[in-house]
Amino acid sequence: MAALTIEGVAKRFGAVAALDDVSLTVADGEFVAVLGPSGCGKSTLLRVIAGFERPERGSVSFGERIVSNGALHVAPEDRQIGMVFQSYALWPHMTVAENIGYPLRVRKLAARDVGREVDAALAAVGLTGYAERRPAQLSGGQRQRVALARCLAMKARIVLLDEPLANLDVHLRARMLAEIAAFRELSKATLIYVTHDQAEALGVADRVAVMSGGRIRQVAPPAALYRTPQDGVVSRFVGPGAVARGQVTQTFANGHSTVALFGREWEVRSAPGQTAGDVEVCIRPEDLAIVGEGRGFAARVARVLYQGGRSVVEASPAADPETTLSLSVDSGTATGIGRTVHLALVDGWVIPE
Amino acid sequence: MSGALALPWTGARRGERVAFVLLLALVGLLALVPIARLAQEAIAPHGVFDPAVFAGVLESPTVWRAARNTIVVAIGGTALSLALGTSFALLVTLTDIRAKKALVFSFMMPLMIAPQVTALAWINLLGPNSTLLRAVGLAPAPGSPHPLYGAAGIALLLGIEQAPVVFLAVRAGLRALPRDLVEAAQASGARPWRIVGTIVLPLAMPSVAAGAMLAFVGCIGNFGIPAFLGIPAGFTVLVTLIYQRLAGFGTGVLSEVAALSLLLALIALGGLLLNGWLGRRKDVRVAALATAAPAWSLGRARPIAEGVCWFALFFVLALPFAALAATALVPAIGVALGPKTATLANFHFVLFDYAATRRAFLNSASLAAGAAVVLVMLSVPLGYSLAGRPPGVRQVVGFVAELPYALPGVVLAIAMILCLLRPLPIVGFSLYSTIWIILVAYLSRFLLLALRPVTNALRQIDPSLDEAARMSGARFARRVATVIMPMIAPSAVAGGMLVFMMAFNELTVSALLWSAGSETVGVVLFSLEQAGDAVSAAAVAVIAVLVTLALMLIANAFASRTARGVLPWQP
Numbered sequence: 001m002a003a004l005t006i007e008g009v010a011k012r013f014g015a016v017a018a019l020d021d022v023s024l025t026v027a028d029g030e031f032v033a034v035l036g037p038s039g040c041g042k043s044t045l046l047r048v049i050a051g052f053e054r055p056e057r058g059s060v061s062f063g064e065r066i067v068s069n070g071a072l073h074v075a076p077e078d079r080q081i082g083m084v085f086q087s088y089a090l091w092p093h094m095t096v097a098e099n100i101g102y103p104l105r106v107r108k109l110a111a112r113d114v115g116r117e118v119d120a121a122l123a124a125v126g127l128t129g130y131a132e133r134r135p136a137q138l139s140g141g142q143r144q145r146v147a148l149a150r151c152l153a154m155k156a157r158i159v160l161l162d163e164p165l166a167n168l169d170v171h172l173r174a175r176m177l178a179e180i181a182a183f184r185e186l187s188k189a190t191l192i193y194v195t196h197d198q199a200e201a202l203g204v205a206d207r208v209a210v211m212s213g214g215r216i217r218q219v220a221p222p223a224a225l226y227r228t229p230q231d232g233v234v235s236r237f238v239g240p241g242a243v244a245r246g247q248v249t250q251t252f253a254n255g256h257s258t259v260a261l262f263g264r265e266w267e268v269r270s271a272p273g274q275t276a277g278d279v280e281v282c283i284r285p286e287d288l289a290i291v292g293e294g295r296g297f298a299a300r301v302a303r304v305l306y307q308g309g310r311s312v313v314e315a316s317p318a319a320d321p322e323t324t325l326s327l328s329v330d331s332g333t334a335t336g337i338g339r340t341v342h343l344a345l346v347d348g349w350v351i352p353e
Numbered sequence: 354m355s356g357a358l359a360l361p362w363t364g365a366r367r368g369e370r371v372a373f374v375l376l377l378a379l380v381g382l383l384a385l386v387p388i389a390r391l392a393q394e395a396i397a398p399h400g401v402f403d404p405a406v407f408a409g410v411l412e413s414p415t416v417w418r419a420a421r422n423t424i425v426v427a428i429g430g431t432a433l434s435l436a437l438g439t440s441f442a443l444l445v446t447l448t449d450i451r452a453k454k455a456l457v458f459s460f461m462m463p464l465m466i467a468p469q470v471t472a473l474a475w476i477n478l479l480g481p482n483s484t485l486l487r488a489v490g491l492a493p494a495p496g497s498p499h500p501l502y503g504a505a506g507i508a509l510l511l512g513i514e515q516a517p518v519v520f521l522a523v524r525a526g527l528r529a530l531p532r533d534l535v536e537a538a539q540a541s542g543a544r545p546w547r548i549v550g551t552i553v554l555p556l557a558m559p560s561v562a563a564g565a566m567l568a569f570v571g572c573i574g575n576f577g578i579p580a581f582l583g584i585p586a587g588f589t590v591l592v593t594l595i596y597q598r599l600a601g602f603g604t605g606v607l608s609e610v611a612a613l614s615l616l617l618a619l620i621a622l623g624g625l626l627l628n629g630w631l632g633r634r635k636d637v638r639v640a641a642l643a644t645a646a647p648a649w650s651l652g653r654a655r656p657i658a659e660g661v662c663w664f665a666l667f668f669v670l671a672l673p674f675a676a677l678a679a680t681a682l683v684p685a686i687g688v689a690l691g692p693k694t695a696t697l698a699n700f701h702f703v704l705f706d707y708a709a710t711r712r713a714f715l716n717s718a719s720l721a722a723g724a725a726v727v728l729v730m731l732s733v734p735l736g737y738s739l740a741g742r743p744p745g746v747r748q749v750v751g752f753v754a755e756l757p758y759a760l761p762g763v764v765l766a767i768a769m770i771l772c773l774l775r776p777l778p779i780v781g782f783s784l785y786s787t788i789w790i791i792l793v794a795y796l797s798r799f800l801l802l803a804l805r806p807v808t809n810a811l812r813q814i815d816p817s818l819d820e821a822a823r824m825s826g827a828r829f830a831r832r833v834a835t836v837i838m839p840m841i842a843p844s845a846v847a848g849g850m851l852v853f854m855m856a857f858n859e860l861t862v863s864a865l866l867w868s869a870g871s872e873t874v875g876v877v878l879f880s881l882e883q884a885g886d887a888v889s890a891a892a893v894a895v896i897a898v899l900v901t902l903a904l905m906l907i908a909n910a911f912a913s914r915t916a917r918g919v920l921p922w923q924p
Binding site: 050051052075076077078079080081082083085086087089090091092093102103106107150154 | 815817818820821822823824825826827828831835836839840
């Protein structure tokens with residue numbers, strides 16, 4: 001059964017539509033990342049789920065229970081969901097143990113039970129022995145673990161994470177991402193993770209919802225999002241690569257099409273029911289290969305970015321100089337700027353619509 | 354994201370909305386209703402519009418003379434406070450002058466000490482009866498008029514008292530000055546003096562002007578100084594005119610004094626609105642990067658600047674209060690102070706033997722403590738539930754809470770009499786001529802002093818700390834008690850101490866509201882001075898100064914934990 005159902009939610013701030021007819025269904029125990037550039041409405045969506053913002057239209061339900069619709073709005077304090085804030089929101093006047101135990105004390109749990117739950121949560125995040133510390137005495141990573149322990153102790157079925165890694169050093173992020181995954185295993189909670197960093201979103205989530213301009217553009221597992229973006233916005237925002245204009249000349253029943261691109265015809269993947277005509281084609285770096293003259297199309301190398309063993313080559317096709325393709329090559333074979341290379345399309349994806 | 358706590362209307366539960374409406378109603382009752390009642394009494398005394406009383410007041414030559422005097426001394430006081438406050442602010446914020454903490458603390462003292470105490474100290478310093486001047490043979494001849502009586506003396510003391518107000522405003526403006534603008538001028542080759550003249554002062558001008566307006570309003574409403582230095586010389590300002598009319602003719606002339614108060618309130622309100630307008634213009638600049646102001650080296654001029662500062666403080670602060678203490682220590686006026694004559698008898702007399710002063714200390718301490726406790730308890734939930742409201746709501750409530758503090762105290766006192774003279778509905782008795790009317794008036798007058806530190810502190814709290822408590826299931830009252838209160842407690846308590854300090858030393862409001870048995874420290878000080886008991890008056894004043902000083906030092910002890918800007922004398 002769905003843990004969280006959002007249906008047709010809309011929210012405006014003045015003239016700006018922060019959320020515009022947003023719908024999303026999240027299964028019990030699922031880990032969904034909400035990905036988008038700043039100002040796309042992802043934080044507003046999180047605050048609507050938490051109850052800090054009341055949607056103007058649409059509804060939000062936890063399981064069977066409606067928490068927001070036109071007539072009703074359950075206050076945040078009555079929603080029983082956990083939240084990890086960007087700043088972690090640890091109360092500076094309480095110890096680590098008091099921070100973690102706070103939701104339990106609010107629910108009038110007996111002191112002994114609070115102590116037991118707090119100890120268990122501290123052990124789970126590897127902070128046993130830190131119970132009497134103050135938040136100010138902890139490192140950034142430890143603070144995040146306390147915030148996670150607080151959600152763990154309150155046994156929240158839904159946990160919202162608002163850019164939890166944004167305040168951490170780069171080298172800490174990978175480790176903390178792993179801890180969030182471990183937290184998920186332990187709590188079995190449904191996780192909604194808001195971020196603008198696609199590496200975080202694609203790396204840990206079961207599904208990723210890409211938002212832009214207050215709308216959800218696509219919700220799909222990371223691989224599907226990467227291989228089959230549903231529109232140009234998703235294609236440009238998620239993953240490297242380029243979007244080029246071409247024409248579908250022929251379609252096949254097996255989900256492939258022939259497209260005319262850069263002066264030649266290529267066979268690429270496409271959605272079932274794709275019709276012939278002008279289209280956009282998503283070309284990832286691994287969809288391109290360097291070939292001998294006469295077997296591909298000519299392109300002029302505009303930039304070479306050395307990245308250790310491999311280099312990223314950016315090149316513009318002679319037939320379409322406005323488009324910048326990128327491909328990854330062995331650094332030994334990288335050519336110089338201004339040289340002409342010949343490229344072939346070994347794969348690609350016709351963006352639907 | 355704004356820095357304010359998020360408590361949207363929609364997310365709030367019904368209980369806290371009810372609480373908010375009740376708190377707003379209380380603020381309205383304390384601050385808005387009395388002033389509206391005053392305006393009504395002045396222009397529509399019997400419920401119908403009747404400008405006759407107001408027009409009659411405006412026709413009286415006495416009123417015109419008092420109004421002219423008011424504006425003359427206010428302009429003089431403002432000019433002096435502007436010169437003192439601005440130059441001190443420039444010196445403290447922009448240079449490497451030493452002992453800034455002690456300098457600022459001392460400079461703020463005249464604002465924290467009650468004006469009537471300051472006036473009494475100066476009277477004791479420079480008058481023919483000056484114990485101090487007699488000791489060195491410099492006292493004016495006996496029987497000669499006191500040199501401070503009249504317009505010039507009043508303007509001098511008003512200027513000294515209001516200089517800290519200008520200082521605070523200008524310092525805030527200088528601190529908000531984007532540092533790169535100054536550095537760009539330095540890179541252009543400009544010398545410090547030129548930068549101050551062409552960059553710093555023009556950019557800080559809205560703050561300077563706002564400080565001047567506040568000082569002007571403060572000068573207009575001051576009672577203690579013109580009462581001590583004007584009344585004996587027959588020099589009347591509007592505030593003392595209202596006092597004399599009401600003291601002389603009783604509540605029968607209420608309509609007339611209400612009209613006078615309205616006139617005074619309108620002059621003050623003009624200044625306040627101008628100040629608000631200037632403040633909004635200033636905000637545009639504050640939006641730029643907050644900065645540490647440059648600390649220009651004064652070089653060889655530093656000892657000179659420090660010497661001038663400390664000498665000025667010695668003259669306006671140490672000398673008058675030494676004179677006051679000297680008078681308090683002699684058995685009677687005219688007795689020279691020496692090891693043989695010095696006595697603590699006056700202190701013993703006012704603290705233990707004389708019923709009126711003993712009662713006054715108790716009354717003032719109880720009133721001040723009561724007002725501080727009630728206002729802190731009111732301000733925390735009010736400030737918290739205000740924090741999440743739309744800016745418009747916050748501004749309106751802020752303005753309403755500011756009215757009784759910024760308007761002259763006599764205006765508030767007359768308004769309170771008008772509201773509380775008749776028996777209260779339901780309970781059926783009148784608070785007038787009891788001590789309770791003073792408490793109500795204090796709650797109204799000092800609400801702002803308690804509320805401002807709370808809103809300051811709340812603004813500096815990460816809103817997610819409150820949201821995390823909501824996600825934990827904590828409701829309004831619980832969040833206030835377990836999350837908000839502990840974090841803002843130092844600031845809230847500091848606000849309470851400010852209330853106590855101001856209420857303990859208060860004279861303007863209680864001078865019009867006191868009755869036998871409910872005298873305050875300010876009132877007995879005034880009565881003793883008018884009755885010519887200079888030594889007892891000095892003893893009362895010295896005790897008041899010591900209490901103020903002690904409270905300032907106690908508040909300092911936890912200053913590091915209060916939000917920035919809560920204690921005005923903190924650097």
